[in-house]
Amino acid sequence: MTPGNVLIVLAGHFALLSLFAIGGANAAIPEMHRLAVDVMHWMNDRQFSDMFAMAQISPGPNVIIVTLIGYHVAGFAGALVTTAAMTVPTCTLAFLIARVWDRFKGARWRKAIQAGLVPLSLGLMAASAFVVARAADQSWVAVAITVVTAAVAYFTRVNPLWTFAIAALIGLAGLL
């Protein structure tokens, strides 16, 4: 593929994907994985889960994983194009609807759409967790790290950065 074509493919895929990412960027992780690993062969499973990890420990919105994918595929231009494709269409939609949204407060159709989308985004997020877990949890120690982090994040108010730091040390020590 020529460099220009790669950018067009990135822009098209991620713009389309953003419009179906109900529940946010993390809900679209499986679709990104399907595209980047299974369909386009831009990277392998391990590289994808590396990028998921780097996006999680970077400050800012989780959507930033698309910047990493874009850079990996096509350098600076790829990072820029992919980030723009992922944000501009839905932001335009947000800008247009923001002006009229308050007018429909309490409308039955609005409540139905909001309530109807919740189970969907839950299913998508659960699929995300499954897809990344399959890539990341390659050993019993890794599975244990996942389970402990999930329990700490669910049951306590401990900053997850601590579990991330400990997990990084366990990884560095070669225990995974």
Added chain:
Amino acid sequence: MLPPAVSSPVKQPSLTELFVGFVGVSLSGFGGALPWARRMIVERKQWMTAEEFNEAFSLAQFLPGPNVVNFSVVFGTRFGGAAGAAVALAGLMGPPVLIVTAIAIFYSYYGDLAALGRILAGISAAAVGLLIATVAKMAWPLFRTGSIIAPVLAAIGFVAIALLHVPLPWVIVVLAPVSVAIAWMRP
């Protein structure tokens, strides 16, 4: 417990304040920027009441795409029209994009380094755990209602995406109308 929010917003942010405010959110946000956006807007700056924040955020969630990014546009539009939306978005996305690009460059050189690979493998495993906790927190209220319909819809979406690898647009195009229609009939 947090102190109750004030009943009405008293302050109107300027474009500069909007930009700086969202830069702050983007740099403090870890594992998602939403809690930081709420803290800045409702608690620290008092640009919105808690109810107004929820209302504006419900729109950001309702729209497809990254929620916090949508929210920055909704919020910016409210206080500064198109220019407000642009500066809020630039503030939220600018610093993270620069930081992550630096990380991407680093990874492109050292991604094959065994030590880095091991560190990231550990962090990936923990990051999955955090995601699972988020899913569990979302699932709990849905399952507690006792209704079987929402869990079944969620399960169909999960199976289609995670196990059958159906492209996302197809899943949404089929499931979203069904799910919304059911919600419509059961107010």
